[in-house]
Amino acid sequence: MRYLPLSDADRSAMLEKVGAKSANDLFRDVPQGLLLKEPIDGLPLHASEMAVERELSAMARKNMVAGDVPFFLGCGAYKHHVPATVDHIIQRGEFLTAYTPYQPEIAQGTLQVLFEFQTQVARLLGCEVANASMYDGSTACWEAIGMARRITRKSKAIISAGLHPHYVSVCKTMAKFTGDTLETELPGLEAATDAERLIASIDGETSCVVVQYPDILGRITDLTPIAEAAQAKGALLIAVVTEPVALGAIKSPGEMGADIVVGEGQSIGVGLQFGGPYVGLFATREKYVRQMPGRLAGETVDAEGKRGFVLTLSTREQHIRREKATSNICTNSGLCALAFSIHMTLLGEKGLTGLAQLNHARAREAAERLGAIPGVRLVNDSYFNEFTLELPVEARPAVHAMVEKGVLGGVSLGRLYPCADSLKNGIVVAVTEVVSDADIDALEAALMEVCK
């Protein structure tokens, strides 16, 4: 038991000190018959580090590793190159094994990082303030709808057809219990987004309009007219960014008038990890900060007048407000926020714009070649590093057929919208800086084969 420092001699001496006859004697409040005297039946006993490593490695080997094959999956999680520095720093014990910075005098490292993170996120999303992170993009999206309800005192949310369907699912789950009504539609395989429908749908009952940017099919739409239309009716515009690298190339939602901007920060500094942990981004206008969920780090001074940072505005939070809190959220995604912040610091404006341009250039090359395959149609007029193709065949089996050829070729819309017949030939292809010329060759060849 390599993680337990007490020796049997320690245990005996300590039991004597506390006046107990045995360890089980300390559990005397447990009702008779319910205290387990032996290890639970059918479960293995302790194992050496080497044995555990062997068992985990065997499971890991059964998975197809993104970095080992031509890889084109996106739709809310993206494969980017993460500099080696990031993973080194987040494994420093002082960051890895610290708790929530409730004792600021000995947590300035975490607190200053969170203050820097908030500033980076606010600037990237084009907003005045950002919080210290949420669980992920989908839960941040839901929290934004709840925040809009509190601000506007209305409860009808108009959801763009371009919002990630899993995000819609999360919002629907929550709305069942809060009484919000959500208006949603399926996307169409066309270049135009549903911006006009959204604008036409806004009425006096609307709390918010929720628009993903770029959207689930990779399309980019100008948010300015939607923001103006929403605000004219007393509603808020919530913009959702699932690929923050895009904001190194395209205007930020805040610049276009979004009131709340949420996002999935995974692309920057956080690996794919089969879906989590990720890091939710949440930014808004300064006037709404007291309605914002989640932790906030703020600047102050210590007893000697030195600058320092603390968690602040906690009167919004559950440990103070209990049932009146803005959210029940208690953790943030601290270590992932740190990874995001380190990566963003290494990038800076110069690196971020370079990265974004490289992604866009790669995606253009791929889109032009794949869109030229006979029978294949490029749906998008606009895109950043992700676009949708309409295949002459159903996309879901095509994706599986490409796996047989060792290519992870994209996300079929059949996977995301299993009941939508109109979308079944659609496939979303993401092309980031990690994609090589040979990878594009492989995808092109595989697609040609499956589209025959």
Added chain:
Amino acid sequence: MTVATESKPASPNPSGWRPSAPVAGEGITAPTVTGNRALMLEEPLLFEIGSRGQTGVDFEARPGGSSRLGGLERQGVDLPGLSEPEAVRHYTRLSRQNYAIDLGLFPLGSCTMKHNPRLNEKMARLPGFADIHPLQPQETVQGALELINKLAFWLIDLTGMHGVAMSPKAGAHGELCGLLCIRAALEARGDARQVVLVPESAHGTNPATAAFCGYRVENIPATKAGRVDLEALKARLGPDVAAVMITNPNTCGLFEPDMKAISDAVHAAGAFVYCDGANFNAIVGKVRPGDLGVDAMHINLHKTFSTPHGGGGPGSGPVVLSEALAPYGPLPFAAKFPDGSYKLVEEETAGDEHPDAFGRMVAFHGQMGMFTRALTYILSHGADGLAQVAEDSVLNANYILRSLEDVLDAPFAVSGPCMHEAIFSDKGFAEGFSTIDVAKALIDEGFHPMTMYFPLVVHGAMLVEPTETESRANLDQFIAALRSIADRAKAGDQALKAAPIYAPRRRLDETQAARKPVLTYDNPAPDGSSTGLGAHFGGG
């Protein structure tokens, strides 16, 4: 600054070494030019040392060409960069201003700050787990689904429950999941109940979660012995009560001996029992919550199963469910087929296989990176080791309780052993002295403070959770320090009010931070022009 050196503990250092010269900072008044003090290095903000033209990454140049960005090209973003050496130094210096489990005892009650084994980190970084996409075709992620399934079965077996929802992102998210299951089950039988009962000593997340789910929250009183008042609870149960949320072991560090009777009464009234599993560390392998009649309980993998807290997350909060609630768990989940293959049950097949599921709580499948770490830890300990974890965590807490009860008021010490944490109050401190003074003095002694002022049912509460990963020598050193500080608090030693004096910062002004919030950095603008989009907020 004068320091009461004579009140330092007698022999707190197991090596026998005592500083013979003044310790760093003591009696020193001369400032250094840099503001640094040897290894204590001040670090400016990124925005004060970085620049928009600097970067720590290199990219190949790509040929230009017409963009397809919809005419929405961005004109600049004010994000300063650092070169790699500068970045490494920036974050390394900042890291050294943090306390951490790797540095010493971190006895935050209810938070379970135990050692984080590095094997967990290594396994989570295997490319087969770290570098797979959540939407990869299922035949390419069989090992990942196997891992989720394996962890799920361990959690079910360890808790004696029927099913588990793996996707919740943290403990509070798990609470939400559990209450949503309860609400869905009640609605399925056409029973619209409106009230959730929560003990006064509960974590703040409990009432916040219940309120979010649309329930009215009512408190249940505690007995003088720090337990749920069973008679008061029984008297309040009725057709309007949907659920009772109970923490067991509770936040006073005590096992609820009436737990089974509570569950029976709650079930007889047609309601459900939600158990806050934050303190599962104390009973893992010793007691199964399912045997106590629990219907839903979240498990904080970052507490009981040693995944790192990372300065405030990420957490992970799978929820084990009773047979009555399991059909209502969220999508997606991993299932095993008789042929040994694994499958993710999602929207497509949920209609046939899981028709009562209430949908997704998160976009993907939960905190995979935390699952890998937790399973690594569980396999390392095995069923026998996990029971030893519970025993040692309880033994360590009782050792602290019995080593301090003569100098600190321990309100429940007479009622028997505590579980994994010991609770003390500020009773007996000199006028004007409180728990915070003790906590800040512990910082100067090289310890992280205990949980302060929680639970609310104990005045000036100090909740000490040493965990099982502390040696007896560490506990003795902590006890010696806390005894000394308790004596000083009772004697009214004014020096305590100044603590901490050796930390990177003295006490920070939280009132100013809240009154004039400065939440983002504002570039200085000597020419008066705006320098960035991150507009300054509030004062300063």
